[in-house]
Amino acid sequence: MNFIGNVARLYQERSEFFIRLTLEHIYLSFIAILIIAIIGLTIGIVIAKNRRLADPVLSLVNFIYTIPSIALFGILVAITGIGNRSALIALVVYGLLPMIRNTYVAITEIDELIIESAVGMGTTQKQLLIKIQLPLALPVIIAGFRIMVVMTIALGGIASFIGAGGLGVAIWRGITTSFPEMTVAGSLLVAFLAIFVDLILGLLEKITRKKVLGTAEKLS
Amino acid sequence: MEIIRFRNVSKAYILEDWVIHQLDFSIEKGEFVTLIGPSGCGKTTMLKMINGLIPFDRGDILINGQSIREWDMIRLRRQIGYVIQQIALFPHMTIEKNISYVLDLLKVERETQRKRSEELIDLVGLERSYLKRYPRELSGGQKQRVGVARALAADPEIVLMDEPFGAVDDITRKILQKEMKQLHKMLEKTIVFVTHDIEEAIHLGTKMVLMDQGEIVQAGTKEEMVFSPNNEFTKRFLESKGFNAYLGQLTIKEVCTLVKQKKVSDEIIETIDGDASVLEGIRRLIEKGVKHLNVIGNNGIIGRFSLEDIKEKIKKGE
Ligand SMILES: Nc1ncnc2c1ncn2[C@@H]1O[C@H](COP(=O)(O)OP(=O)(O)OP(=O)(O)O)[C@@H](O)[C@H]1O
Numbered sequence: 344m345n346f347i348g349n350v351a352r353l354y355q356e357r358s359e360f361f362i363r364l365t366l367e368h369i370y371l372s373f374i375a376i377l378i379i380a381i382i383g384l385t386i387g388i389v390i391a392k393n394r395r396l397a398d399p400v401l402s403l404v405n406f407i408y409t410i411p412s413i414a415l416f417g418i419l420v421a422i423t424g425i426g427n428r429s430a431l432i433a434l435v436v437y438g439l440l441p442m443i444r445n446t447y448v449a450i451t452e453i454d455e456l457i458i459e460s461a462v463g464m465g466t467t468q469k470q471l472l473i474k475i476q477l478p479l480a481l482p483v484i485i486a487g488f489r490i491m492v493v494m495t496i497a498l499g500g501i502a503s504f505i506g507a508g509g510l511g512v513a514i515w516r517g518i519t520t521s522f523p524e525m526t527v528a529g530s531l532l533v534a535f536l537a538i539f540v541d542l543i544l545g546l547l548e549k550i551t552r553k554k555v556l557g558t559a560e561k562l563s
Numbered sequence: 564m565e566i567i568r569f570r571n572v573s574k575a576y577i578l579e580d581w582v583i584h585q586l587d588f589s590i591e592k593g594e595f596v597t598l599i600g601p602s603g604c605g606k607t608t609m610l611k612m613i614n615g616l617i618p619f620d621r622g623d624i625l626i627n628g629q630s631i632r633e634w635d636m637i638r639l640r641r642q643i644g645y646v647i648q649q650i651a652l653f654p655h656m657t658i659e660k661n662i663s664y665v666l667d668l669l670k671v672e673r674e675t676q677r678k679r680s681e682e683l684i685d686l687v688g689l690e691r692s693y694l695k696r697y698p699r700e701l702s703g704g705q706k707q708r709v710g711v712a713r714a715l716a717a718d719p720e721i722v723l724m725d726e727p728f729g730a731v732d733d734i735t736r737k738i739l740q741k742e743m744k745q746l747h748k749m750l751e752k753t754i755v756f757v758t759h760d761i762e763e764a765i766h767l768g769t770k771m772v773l774m775d776q777g778e779i780v781q782a783g784t785k786e787e788m789v790f791s792p793n794n795e796f797t798k799r800f801l802e803s804k805g806f807n808a809y810l811g812q813l814t815i816k817e818v819c820t821l822v823k824q825k826k827v828s829d830e831i832i833e834t835i836d837g838d839a840s841v842l843e844g845i846r847r848l849i850e851k852g853v854k855h856l857n858v859i860g861n862n863g864i865i866g867r868f869s870l871e872d873i874k875e876k877i878k879k880g881e
Protein backbone atom coordinates (compact mmCIF):
# COMPACT_ATOMS: atom_id res chain seq x y z
CA MET A 344 0.00 0.00 0.00
CA ASN A 345 2.79 2.25 0.94
CA PHE A 346 4.47 1.73 -2.44
CA ILE A 347 1.40 2.72 -4.40
CA GLY A 348 0.99 5.71 -2.15
CA ASN A 349 4.56 6.69 -2.91
CA VAL A 350 3.93 6.46 -6.63
CA ALA A 351 0.82 8.60 -6.29
CA ARG A 352 2.72 11.16 -4.29
CA LEU A 353 5.43 11.15 -6.92
CA TYR A 354 2.86 12.02 -9.60
CA GLN A 355 1.63 14.85 -7.43
CA GLU A 356 5.00 16.31 -6.58
CA ARG A 357 6.54 15.99 -10.01
CA SER A 358 3.44 16.49 -12.10
CA GLU A 359 5.11 18.94 -14.45
CA PHE A 360 7.93 16.47 -15.11
CA PHE A 361 5.49 13.67 -15.94
CA ILE A 362 3.29 15.82 -18.11
CA ARG A 363 6.32 16.91 -20.09
CA LEU A 364 7.50 13.31 -20.53
CA THR A 365 4.03 12.15 -21.52
CA LEU A 366 3.76 14.87 -24.15
CA GLU A 367 7.22 13.99 -25.44
CA HIS A 368 6.22 10.36 -25.56
CA ILE A 369 3.06 11.12 -27.49
CA TYR A 370 5.01 13.32 -29.87
CA LEU A 371 7.72 10.75 -30.56
CA SER A 372 5.17 7.95 -31.02
CA PHE A 373 3.00 10.12 -33.21
CA ILE A 374 5.85 10.91 -35.60
CA ALA A 375 6.86 7.25 -35.71
CA ILE A 376 3.26 6.11 -36.29
CA LEU A 377 2.80 8.61 -39.09
CA ILE A 378 5.95 7.45 -40.87
CA ILE A 379 5.13 3.77 -40.37
CA ALA A 380 1.58 4.23 -41.60
CA ILE A 381 2.67 5.95 -44.79
CA ILE A 382 5.57 3.63 -45.59
CA GLY A 383 3.75 0.50 -44.42
CA LEU A 384 0.60 1.22 -46.40
CA THR A 385 2.58 2.05 -49.51
CA ILE A 386 4.75 -1.06 -49.36
CA GLY A 387 1.72 -3.20 -48.51
CA ILE A 388 -0.16 -1.91 -51.56
CA VAL A 389 2.86 -2.27 -53.83
CA ILE A 390 3.49 -5.91 -52.89
CA ALA A 391 -0.23 -6.71 -53.10
CA LYS A 392 -0.23 -5.41 -56.67
CA ASN A 393 3.09 -7.08 -57.55
CA ARG A 394 2.81 -10.44 -55.87
CA ARG A 395 6.31 -11.50 -56.88
CA LEU A 396 7.72 -8.88 -54.52
CA ALA A 397 5.60 -10.06 -51.62
CA ASP A 398 7.70 -13.00 -50.47
CA PRO A 399 11.08 -11.26 -50.37
CA VAL A 400 9.70 -8.10 -48.77
CA LEU A 401 7.68 -9.93 -46.14
CA SER A 402 10.63 -12.20 -45.30
CA LEU A 403 12.88 -9.20 -44.85
CA VAL A 404 10.44 -7.33 -42.62
CA ASN A 405 9.80 -10.50 -40.67
CA PHE A 406 13.52 -10.99 -40.18
CA ILE A 407 14.01 -7.46 -38.87
CA TYR A 408 11.10 -7.99 -36.52
CA THR A 409 12.86 -10.96 -34.92
CA ILE A 410 15.99 -8.97 -34.02
CA PRO A 411 15.84 -8.27 -30.26
CA SER A 412 15.16 -4.58 -29.69
CA ILE A 413 18.19 -4.14 -27.46
CA ALA A 414 20.43 -5.54 -30.20
CA LEU A 415 18.86 -3.25 -32.76
CA PHE A 416 19.28 -0.25 -30.48
CA GLY A 417 22.93 -1.17 -30.12
CA ILE A 418 23.42 -1.35 -33.86
CA LEU A 419 21.62 1.94 -34.42
CA VAL A 420 23.64 3.75 -31.80
CA ALA A 421 26.76 2.64 -33.61
CA ILE A 422 25.41 3.98 -36.90
CA THR A 423 23.27 7.01 -36.15
CA GLY A 424 24.41 7.82 -32.62
CA ILE A 425 22.42 8.50 -29.49
CA GLY A 426 19.20 10.51 -29.55
CA ASN A 427 15.71 10.87 -30.91
CA ARG A 428 16.74 10.02 -34.46
CA SER A 429 17.98 6.54 -33.58
CA ALA A 430 14.90 5.92 -31.47
CA LEU A 431 12.64 6.99 -34.30
CA ILE A 432 14.37 4.70 -36.77
CA ALA A 433 14.09 1.78 -34.36
CA LEU A 434 10.39 2.40 -33.79
CA VAL A 435 9.70 2.66 -37.51
CA VAL A 436 11.63 -0.48 -38.38
CA TYR A 437 9.70 -2.52 -35.80
CA GLY A 438 6.32 -1.07 -36.59
CA LEU A 439 6.47 -1.82 -40.29
CA LEU A 440 5.72 -5.53 -40.06
CA PRO A 441 2.12 -5.43 -38.79
CA MET A 442 1.29 -2.55 -41.08
CA ILE A 443 2.73 -4.09 -44.24
CA ARG A 444 1.49 -7.58 -43.50
CA ASN A 445 -2.07 -6.53 -42.72
CA THR A 446 -2.32 -4.23 -45.72
CA TYR A 447 -1.01 -7.00 -47.98
CA VAL A 448 -3.25 -9.71 -46.54
CA ALA A 449 -6.32 -7.47 -46.51
CA ILE A 450 -5.98 -6.61 -50.19
CA THR A 451 -5.03 -10.07 -51.42
CA GLU A 452 -7.84 -11.78 -49.53
CA ILE A 453 -10.63 -9.84 -51.19
CA ASP A 454 -12.95 -12.18 -53.09
CA GLU A 455 -11.50 -12.79 -56.57
CA LEU A 456 -14.96 -12.61 -58.11
CA ILE A 457 -15.56 -9.10 -56.80
CA ILE A 458 -12.31 -8.02 -58.42
CA GLU A 459 -13.19 -9.83 -61.64
CA SER A 460 -16.60 -8.18 -61.70
CA ALA A 461 -15.10 -4.75 -61.21
CA VAL A 462 -12.40 -5.25 -63.82
CA GLY A 463 -14.92 -6.75 -66.25
CA MET A 464 -17.00 -3.60 -65.99
CA GLY A 465 -14.10 -1.39 -67.01
CA THR A 466 -12.44 -0.38 -63.75
CA THR A 467 -8.87 0.88 -64.15
CA GLN A 468 -6.19 -0.38 -61.75
CA LYS A 469 -6.18 2.93 -59.91
CA GLN A 470 -9.96 2.98 -59.57
CA LEU A 471 -9.87 -0.63 -58.44
CA LEU A 472 -7.54 0.32 -55.59
CA ILE A 473 -9.49 3.37 -54.51
CA LYS A 474 -13.07 2.26 -55.06
CA ILE A 475 -12.88 -1.44 -54.30
CA GLN A 476 -9.69 -2.78 -52.73
CA LEU A 477 -8.88 -0.18 -50.08
CA PRO A 478 -12.44 0.23 -48.78
CA LEU A 479 -12.87 -3.53 -48.52
CA ALA A 480 -9.44 -3.96 -46.93
CA LEU A 481 -9.97 -1.14 -44.43
CA PRO A 482 -11.05 -3.15 -41.37
CA VAL A 483 -8.02 -5.44 -41.56
CA ILE A 484 -5.70 -2.52 -42.28
CA ILE A 485 -7.05 -0.70 -39.23
CA ALA A 486 -6.51 -3.85 -37.17
CA GLY A 487 -2.86 -3.83 -38.25
CA PHE A 488 -2.61 -0.12 -37.56
CA ARG A 489 -3.93 -0.71 -34.07
CA ILE A 490 -1.35 -3.39 -33.30
CA MET A 491 1.37 -1.13 -34.65
CA VAL A 492 0.27 1.89 -32.60
CA VAL A 493 0.14 -0.01 -29.32
CA MET A 494 3.50 -1.59 -30.07
CA THR A 495 5.09 1.74 -30.91
CA ILE A 496 3.82 3.41 -27.75
CA ALA A 497 5.11 0.53 -25.63
CA LEU A 498 8.44 0.31 -27.41
CA GLY A 499 8.81 4.06 -27.05
CA GLY A 500 9.27 3.39 -23.34
CA ILE A 501 12.54 1.60 -24.00
CA ALA A 502 13.71 4.09 -26.60
CA SER A 503 15.15 6.32 -23.87
CA PHE A 504 17.90 3.77 -23.43
CA ILE A 505 19.40 5.32 -26.52
CA GLY A 506 18.82 8.84 -25.44
CA ALA A 507 15.35 9.59 -26.68
CA GLY A 508 12.85 11.63 -24.66
CA GLY A 509 9.50 10.37 -23.46
CA LEU A 510 8.33 8.33 -20.50
CA GLY A 511 11.29 6.00 -20.89
CA VAL A 512 13.32 8.76 -19.25
CA ALA A 513 11.46 8.20 -15.99
CA ILE A 514 11.80 4.44 -16.28
CA TRP A 515 15.51 4.69 -17.03
CA ARG A 516 16.12 7.15 -14.22
CA GLY A 517 14.27 4.92 -11.77
CA ILE A 518 16.48 1.99 -12.73
CA THR A 519 19.80 3.83 -12.63
CA THR A 520 19.08 5.55 -9.29
CA SER A 521 17.41 2.55 -7.61
CA PHE A 522 14.16 4.41 -7.33
CA PRO A 523 11.52 1.77 -8.18
CA GLU A 524 8.61 4.19 -7.62
CA MET A 525 9.92 6.29 -10.47
CA THR A 526 10.20 3.28 -12.81
CA VAL A 527 6.67 2.15 -11.98
CA ALA A 528 5.27 5.65 -12.36
CA GLY A 529 6.74 5.92 -15.87
CA SER A 530 5.68 2.40 -16.87
CA LEU A 531 2.12 2.93 -15.67
CA LEU A 532 1.74 6.01 -17.82
CA VAL A 533 3.03 4.13 -20.86
CA ALA A 534 0.54 1.35 -20.18
CA PHE A 535 -2.36 3.75 -19.71
CA LEU A 536 -1.48 5.57 -22.88
CA ALA A 537 -1.33 2.32 -24.86
CA ILE A 538 -4.58 0.97 -23.43
CA PHE A 539 -6.40 4.23 -24.01
CA VAL A 540 -5.36 4.47 -27.66
CA ASP A 541 -6.07 0.77 -28.15
CA LEU A 542 -9.64 1.19 -26.94
CA ILE A 543 -10.29 4.10 -29.28
CA LEU A 544 -8.82 2.30 -32.27
CA GLY A 545 -10.72 -0.87 -31.35
CA LEU A 546 -13.90 1.11 -31.57
CA LEU A 547 -12.88 2.55 -34.93
CA GLU A 548 -12.07 -0.92 -36.20
CA LYS A 549 -15.48 -2.17 -35.14
CA ILE A 550 -17.28 0.70 -36.83
CA THR A 551 -15.49 0.27 -40.16
CA ARG A 552 -15.95 -3.48 -40.04
CA LYS A 553 -19.65 -2.98 -39.56
CA LYS A 554 -19.79 -0.51 -42.37
CA VAL A 555 -17.83 -2.65 -44.80
CA LEU A 556 -18.87 -6.17 -43.90
CA GLY A 557 -22.18 -5.61 -42.21
CA THR A 558 -21.11 -7.30 -39.01
CA ALA A 559 -18.90 -6.15 -36.17
CA GLU A 560 -17.65 -9.70 -35.67
CA LYS A 561 -14.49 -10.93 -37.30
CA LEU A 562 -15.35 -13.13 -40.25
CA SER A 563 -13.33 -16.30 -40.16
CA MET B 564 -25.59 -6.56 -88.41
CA GLU B 565 -22.75 -8.58 -86.99
CA ILE B 566 -21.77 -7.29 -83.57
CA ILE B 567 -19.42 -9.99 -82.28
CA ARG B 568 -17.25 -12.08 -84.56
CA PHE B 569 -14.93 -14.90 -83.54
CA ARG B 570 -12.37 -15.48 -86.23
CA ASN B 571 -10.59 -18.80 -85.79
CA VAL B 572 -9.96 -18.15 -82.14
CA SER B 573 -7.86 -20.61 -80.16
CA LYS B 574 -6.86 -20.53 -76.53
CA ALA B 575 -4.65 -22.76 -74.40
CA TYR B 576 -3.87 -22.28 -70.73
CA ILE B 577 -1.15 -24.85 -71.00
CA LEU B 578 0.96 -24.93 -74.13
CA GLU B 579 -0.90 -26.49 -77.09
CA ASP B 580 -3.60 -27.88 -74.83
CA TRP B 581 -6.46 -26.13 -76.58
CA VAL B 582 -9.34 -25.17 -74.36
CA ILE B 583 -10.90 -23.20 -77.19
CA HIS B 584 -10.13 -24.56 -80.61
CA GLN B 585 -10.55 -22.60 -83.84
CA LEU B 586 -13.77 -20.97 -82.85
CA ASP B 587 -15.31 -19.29 -85.83
CA PHE B 588 -18.75 -17.78 -85.66
CA SER B 589 -20.60 -14.55 -85.28
CA ILE B 590 -23.39 -13.03 -83.27
CA GLU B 591 -25.91 -10.68 -84.83
CA LYS B 592 -26.99 -7.49 -83.14
CA GLY B 593 -30.05 -7.94 -80.96
CA GLU B 594 -29.70 -11.67 -80.66
CA PHE B 595 -30.10 -13.60 -77.42
CA VAL B 596 -27.47 -16.28 -77.73
CA THR B 597 -27.47 -19.09 -75.21
CA LEU B 598 -24.17 -20.88 -74.85
CA ILE B 599 -24.55 -24.43 -73.63
CA GLY B 600 -22.40 -27.50 -73.18
CA PRO B 601 -21.00 -29.90 -70.61
CA SER B 602 -18.94 -28.62 -67.69
CA GLY B 603 -15.43 -27.63 -68.70
CA CYS B 604 -16.21 -27.32 -72.41
CA GLY B 605 -15.04 -23.71 -72.49
CA LYS B 606 -18.20 -21.61 -72.12
CA THR B 607 -16.85 -19.27 -69.48
CA THR B 608 -13.53 -19.00 -71.27
CA MET B 609 -15.28 -18.02 -74.46
CA LEU B 610 -17.46 -15.45 -72.71
CA LYS B 611 -14.54 -13.83 -70.91
CA MET B 612 -12.63 -13.50 -74.14
CA ILE B 613 -15.32 -11.12 -75.37
CA ASN B 614 -14.62 -8.56 -72.64
CA GLY B 615 -10.91 -9.26 -72.63
CA LEU B 616 -10.75 -10.87 -69.20
CA ILE B 617 -9.09 -13.87 -70.79
CA PRO B 618 -6.58 -13.34 -73.59
CA PHE B 619 -6.50 -15.73 -76.54
CA ASP B 620 -3.56 -17.13 -78.47
CA ARG B 621 -4.67 -17.32 -82.06
CA GLY B 622 -7.23 -15.74 -84.33
CA ASP B 623 -9.12 -12.57 -83.60
CA ILE B 624 -12.30 -11.30 -82.04
CA LEU B 625 -14.09 -8.35 -83.61
CA ILE B 626 -16.52 -6.21 -81.68
CA ASN B 627 -18.53 -3.91 -83.91
CA GLY B 628 -16.09 -4.70 -86.67
CA GLN B 629 -13.02 -3.66 -84.70
CA SER B 630 -10.43 -6.10 -83.45
CA ILE B 631 -10.37 -6.47 -79.70
CA ARG B 632 -6.63 -5.85 -79.84
CA GLU B 633 -7.32 -2.37 -81.15
CA TRP B 634 -10.06 -1.50 -78.70
CA ASP B 635 -9.25 0.59 -75.66
CA MET B 636 -10.02 -2.24 -73.25
CA ILE B 637 -11.35 -0.01 -70.47
CA ARG B 638 -13.70 1.75 -72.87
CA LEU B 639 -14.86 -1.51 -74.40
CA ARG B 640 -15.62 -3.08 -71.03
CA ARG B 641 -17.70 -0.11 -69.99
CA GLN B 642 -19.86 -0.76 -73.06
CA ILE B 643 -20.38 -4.40 -72.22
CA GLY B 644 -22.58 -5.45 -69.31
CA TYR B 645 -21.23 -8.34 -67.28
CA VAL B 646 -23.11 -10.59 -64.85
CA ILE B 647 -21.65 -13.68 -63.20
CA GLN B 648 -23.28 -16.45 -61.24
CA GLN B 649 -22.03 -15.31 -57.86
CA ILE B 650 -23.22 -11.82 -58.85
CA ALA B 651 -20.40 -10.31 -56.80
CA LEU B 652 -22.17 -7.12 -55.85
CA PHE B 653 -19.82 -4.77 -54.03
CA PRO B 654 -20.55 -5.41 -50.35
CA HIS B 655 -19.45 -1.98 -49.16
CA MET B 656 -21.74 -0.06 -51.49
CA THR B 657 -25.48 0.49 -51.30
CA ILE B 658 -27.64 -1.02 -54.03
CA GLU B 659 -27.86 2.44 -55.59
CA LYS B 660 -24.07 2.74 -55.75
CA ASN B 661 -23.80 -0.79 -57.07
CA ILE B 662 -26.21 -0.10 -59.89
CA SER B 663 -24.61 3.18 -60.87
CA TYR B 664 -21.06 1.83 -60.55
CA VAL B 665 -20.15 2.05 -64.24
CA LEU B 666 -21.75 5.49 -64.47
CA ASP B 667 -19.52 6.52 -61.61
CA LEU B 668 -16.50 5.21 -63.50
CA LEU B 669 -17.67 7.23 -66.48
CA LYS B 670 -17.89 10.29 -64.20
CA VAL B 671 -21.54 10.86 -64.95
CA GLU B 672 -23.17 13.51 -62.76
CA ARG B 673 -24.41 12.37 -59.35
CA GLU B 674 -28.00 13.37 -59.94
CA THR B 675 -28.11 11.55 -63.27
CA GLN B 676 -26.66 8.48 -61.58
CA ARG B 677 -29.36 8.57 -58.94
CA LYS B 678 -32.15 8.90 -61.50
CA ARG B 679 -30.74 6.08 -63.57
CA SER B 680 -30.57 3.82 -60.51
CA GLU B 681 -34.24 4.49 -59.88
CA GLU B 682 -35.15 3.73 -63.49
CA LEU B 683 -33.22 0.51 -63.41
CA ILE B 684 -34.53 -0.74 -60.11
CA ASP B 685 -38.03 -0.17 -61.51
CA LEU B 686 -37.04 -2.02 -64.64
CA VAL B 687 -35.89 -5.12 -62.79
CA GLY B 688 -38.95 -5.05 -60.57
CA LEU B 689 -37.60 -4.13 -57.16
CA GLU B 690 -38.95 -1.44 -54.87
CA ARG B 691 -37.04 1.82 -54.77
CA SER B 692 -36.58 1.52 -51.03
CA TYR B 693 -33.99 -1.18 -51.77
CA LEU B 694 -31.68 1.45 -53.24
CA LYS B 695 -30.56 2.47 -49.76
CA ARG B 696 -29.86 -1.07 -48.64
CA TYR B 697 -26.66 -3.09 -48.77
CA PRO B 698 -26.24 -6.30 -50.79
CA ARG B 699 -26.12 -8.45 -47.65
CA GLU B 700 -29.68 -7.39 -46.87
CA LEU B 701 -31.03 -8.91 -50.10
CA SER B 702 -32.12 -12.43 -51.03
CA GLY B 703 -30.37 -14.36 -53.81
CA GLY B 704 -33.07 -13.55 -56.34
CA GLN B 705 -33.07 -9.88 -55.44
CA LYS B 706 -29.29 -9.75 -55.77
CA GLN B 707 -29.56 -11.25 -59.23
CA ARG B 708 -31.99 -8.52 -60.23
CA VAL B 709 -29.57 -5.91 -58.96
CA GLY B 710 -26.78 -7.66 -60.87
CA VAL B 711 -28.81 -7.32 -64.06
CA ALA B 712 -29.62 -3.68 -63.31
CA ARG B 713 -25.94 -2.96 -62.70
CA ALA B 714 -25.01 -4.52 -66.02
CA LEU B 715 -27.56 -2.38 -67.84
CA ALA B 716 -26.68 0.93 -66.18
CA ALA B 717 -24.54 2.42 -68.93
CA ASP B 718 -26.97 1.17 -71.58
CA PRO B 719 -24.45 -1.26 -73.12
CA GLU B 720 -25.05 -2.80 -76.52
CA ILE B 721 -23.82 -6.17 -75.35
CA VAL B 722 -24.55 -7.99 -72.12
CA LEU B 723 -22.55 -11.05 -71.08
CA MET B 724 -24.07 -13.37 -68.52
CA ASP B 725 -22.36 -16.42 -67.02
CA GLU B 726 -24.92 -18.75 -65.45
CA PRO B 727 -26.59 -15.78 -63.81
CA PHE B 728 -29.49 -17.81 -62.42
CA GLY B 729 -27.49 -20.87 -61.46
CA ALA B 730 -27.61 -20.25 -57.74
CA VAL B 731 -31.27 -19.39 -57.14
CA ASP B 732 -34.15 -21.76 -56.43
CA ASP B 733 -36.32 -23.20 -59.20
CA ILE B 734 -39.31 -20.94 -58.80
CA THR B 735 -37.25 -17.76 -58.62
CA ARG B 736 -35.23 -18.90 -61.62
CA LYS B 737 -38.40 -19.35 -63.70
CA ILE B 738 -39.53 -15.85 -62.80
CA LEU B 739 -36.13 -14.34 -63.53
CA GLN B 740 -35.99 -16.13 -66.88
CA LYS B 741 -39.34 -14.75 -67.89
CA GLU B 742 -38.29 -11.24 -66.90
CA MET B 743 -35.02 -11.62 -68.74
CA LYS B 744 -36.86 -12.60 -71.90
CA GLN B 745 -39.10 -9.56 -71.59
CA LEU B 746 -36.16 -7.30 -70.94
CA HIS B 747 -34.47 -8.56 -74.06
CA LYS B 748 -37.56 -7.92 -76.15
CA MET B 749 -37.94 -4.48 -74.71
CA LEU B 750 -34.33 -3.28 -74.77
CA GLU B 751 -33.08 -5.07 -77.89
CA LYS B 752 -29.67 -5.76 -76.42
CA THR B 753 -27.34 -8.39 -77.71
CA ILE B 754 -27.11 -10.95 -74.95
CA VAL B 755 -24.64 -13.80 -74.64
CA PHE B 756 -25.86 -16.10 -71.92
CA VAL B 757 -23.97 -19.11 -70.59
CA THR B 758 -25.96 -21.87 -68.98
CA HIS B 759 -25.84 -25.61 -68.59
CA ASP B 760 -29.57 -25.90 -68.17
CA ILE B 761 -31.03 -27.10 -71.48
CA GLU B 762 -34.47 -25.82 -70.64
CA GLU B 763 -33.10 -22.38 -69.87
CA ALA B 764 -31.08 -22.32 -73.08
CA ILE B 765 -34.09 -23.19 -75.21
CA HIS B 766 -36.44 -20.95 -73.32
CA LEU B 767 -34.34 -17.81 -73.54
CA GLY B 768 -32.24 -18.12 -76.66
CA THR B 769 -33.15 -16.76 -80.04
CA LYS B 770 -30.07 -18.66 -81.04
CA MET B 771 -28.31 -21.56 -79.36
CA VAL B 772 -24.69 -22.55 -79.44
CA LEU B 773 -23.74 -26.02 -78.27
CA MET B 774 -20.10 -26.55 -77.35
CA ASP B 775 -17.98 -29.53 -76.49
CA GLN B 776 -14.26 -29.64 -75.70
CA GLY B 777 -13.60 -26.14 -76.91
CA GLU B 778 -15.40 -26.44 -80.21
CA ILE B 779 -18.84 -25.50 -81.43
CA VAL B 780 -20.74 -28.69 -82.13
CA GLN B 781 -23.80 -27.01 -83.56
CA ALA B 782 -25.28 -23.54 -83.59
CA GLY B 783 -28.69 -22.44 -84.76
CA THR B 784 -32.27 -21.70 -83.85
CA LYS B 785 -33.90 -23.85 -81.22
CA GLU B 786 -35.97 -25.56 -83.94
CA GLU B 787 -32.82 -26.53 -85.79
CA MET B 788 -31.15 -27.75 -82.63
CA VAL B 789 -34.11 -29.79 -81.42
CA PHE B 790 -35.48 -31.10 -84.72
CA SER B 791 -32.45 -31.19 -86.99
CA PRO B 792 -29.43 -32.08 -84.93
CA ASN B 793 -26.68 -32.58 -87.46
CA ASN B 794 -24.57 -34.86 -85.30
CA GLU B 795 -24.75 -37.49 -82.63
CA PHE B 796 -23.51 -35.23 -79.81
CA THR B 797 -26.26 -32.63 -80.26
CA LYS B 798 -28.83 -35.37 -80.42
CA ARG B 799 -27.61 -37.03 -77.25
CA PHE B 800 -27.07 -33.76 -75.40
CA LEU B 801 -30.52 -32.35 -76.02
CA GLU B 802 -32.37 -35.66 -76.00
CA SER B 803 -35.99 -35.54 -74.88
CA LYS B 804 -35.20 -32.70 -72.52
CA GLY B 805 -34.66 -30.35 -75.42
CA PHE B 806 -37.83 -31.48 -77.10
CA ASN B 807 -39.86 -31.05 -73.94
CA ALA B 808 -38.37 -27.67 -73.25
CA TYR B 809 -39.11 -26.57 -76.79
CA LEU B 810 -42.76 -27.49 -76.61
CA GLY B 811 -42.92 -26.07 -73.10
CA GLN B 812 -41.86 -22.59 -74.16
CA LEU B 813 -43.85 -22.46 -77.39
CA THR B 814 -47.27 -20.91 -76.84
CA ILE B 815 -50.45 -22.08 -78.47
CA LYS B 816 -51.15 -18.70 -80.00
CA GLU B 817 -47.81 -18.80 -81.79
CA VAL B 818 -48.72 -21.97 -83.68
CA CYS B 819 -52.51 -22.13 -83.93
CA THR B 820 -54.45 -21.46 -87.12
CA LEU B 821 -56.03 -18.06 -86.76
CA VAL B 822 -59.71 -17.86 -87.60
CA LYS B 823 -62.31 -15.14 -87.89
CA GLN B 824 -64.96 -15.13 -85.19
CA LYS B 825 -67.71 -16.13 -87.63
CA LYS B 826 -65.89 -19.13 -88.96
CA VAL B 827 -65.60 -20.84 -85.60
CA SER B 828 -66.83 -24.34 -86.01
CA ASP B 829 -69.51 -25.51 -83.63
CA GLU B 830 -68.18 -29.03 -83.55
CA ILE B 831 -65.19 -27.98 -81.50
CA ILE B 832 -66.22 -27.45 -77.96
CA GLU B 833 -63.01 -27.90 -75.95
CA THR B 834 -60.92 -24.76 -75.51
CA ILE B 835 -57.44 -23.71 -74.43
CA ASP B 836 -55.84 -20.41 -73.46
CA GLY B 837 -53.64 -18.94 -76.20
CA ASP B 838 -50.89 -18.28 -73.69
CA ALA B 839 -50.71 -21.92 -72.60
CA SER B 840 -47.79 -23.96 -73.81
CA VAL B 841 -48.04 -26.32 -76.75
CA LEU B 842 -47.14 -29.10 -74.34
CA GLU B 843 -50.23 -28.22 -72.35
CA GLY B 844 -52.25 -28.18 -75.59
CA ILE B 845 -51.16 -31.66 -76.59
CA ARG B 846 -52.03 -32.91 -73.16
CA ARG B 847 -55.49 -31.37 -73.48
CA LEU B 848 -56.00 -32.95 -76.90
CA ILE B 849 -55.22 -36.36 -75.52
CA GLU B 850 -57.15 -35.87 -72.29
CA LYS B 851 -60.30 -34.82 -74.09
CA GLY B 852 -59.83 -37.24 -76.97
CA VAL B 853 -60.36 -34.55 -79.61
CA LYS B 854 -58.55 -33.45 -82.77
CA HIS B 855 -59.05 -29.70 -82.37
CA LEU B 856 -59.22 -27.12 -79.63
CA ASN B 857 -60.60 -23.59 -79.80
CA VAL B 858 -57.95 -21.09 -78.75
CA ILE B 859 -59.06 -18.33 -76.41
CA GLY B 860 -57.46 -14.92 -76.71
CA ASN B 861 -58.19 -11.61 -75.05
CA ASN B 862 -61.48 -11.17 -76.90
CA GLY B 863 -62.85 -14.65 -77.22
CA ILE B 864 -61.87 -17.30 -79.68
CA ILE B 865 -58.93 -16.41 -81.89
CA GLY B 866 -58.06 -19.69 -83.53
CA ARG B 867 -57.98 -23.40 -83.73
CA PHE B 868 -55.25 -25.71 -82.53
CA SER B 869 -54.36 -29.19 -83.72
CA LEU B 870 -51.28 -31.38 -84.02
CA GLU B 871 -51.05 -30.34 -87.69
CA ASP B 872 -50.36 -26.77 -86.58
CA ILE B 873 -47.27 -27.80 -84.65
CA LYS B 874 -45.84 -29.66 -87.62
CA GLU B 875 -46.49 -26.67 -89.85
CA LYS B 876 -44.81 -24.28 -87.48
CA ILE B 877 -41.72 -26.40 -86.98
CA LYS B 878 -41.38 -27.10 -90.69
CA LYS B 879 -41.29 -23.39 -91.33
CA GLY B 880 -38.44 -23.31 -88.84
CA GLU B 881 -39.21 -19.87 -87.50
N1 LIG C 1 -7.07 -20.50 -65.22
C1 LIG C 1 -7.06 -21.71 -65.82
N2 LIG C 1 -5.90 -22.41 -65.93
C2 LIG C 1 -5.90 -23.61 -66.53
N3 LIG C 1 -6.97 -24.22 -67.05
C3 LIG C 1 -8.15 -23.57 -66.97
C4 LIG C 1 -8.25 -22.28 -66.36
N4 LIG C 1 -9.53 -21.88 -66.43
C5 LIG C 1 -10.20 -22.87 -67.06
N5 LIG C 1 -9.37 -23.88 -67.40
C6 LIG C 1 -9.75 -25.10 -68.12
O1 LIG C 1 -10.33 -24.72 -69.33
C7 LIG C 1 -11.43 -25.54 -69.64
C8 LIG C 1 -12.65 -24.70 -69.91
O2 LIG C 1 -13.02 -24.03 -68.73
P1 LIG C 1 -14.32 -23.12 -68.63
O3 LIG C 1 -14.31 -22.50 -67.29
O4 LIG C 1 -14.37 -22.22 -69.79
O5 LIG C 1 -15.48 -24.19 -68.72
P2 LIG C 1 -17.05 -24.01 -68.63
O6 LIG C 1 -17.61 -24.52 -69.89
O7 LIG C 1 -17.39 -22.63 -68.25
O8 LIG C 1 -17.43 -25.02 -67.47
P3 LIG C 1 -18.56 -24.92 -66.34
O9 LIG C 1 -19.85 -25.27 -66.97
O10 LIG C 1 -18.14 -25.94 -65.35
O11 LIG C 1 -18.53 -23.53 -65.79
C9 LIG C 1 -11.59 -26.51 -68.48
O12 LIG C 1 -11.03 -27.73 -68.88
C10 LIG C 1 -10.80 -25.89 -67.38
O13 LIG C 1 -10.23 -26.88 -66.59
Ligand SMILES: [Mg+2]
Pocket residue numbers: 606607608725
Ligand atom coordinates in the same frame (compact mmCIF):
# COMPACT_ATOMS: atom_id res chain seq x y z
MG1 LIG D 1 -18.26 -21.72 -66.50
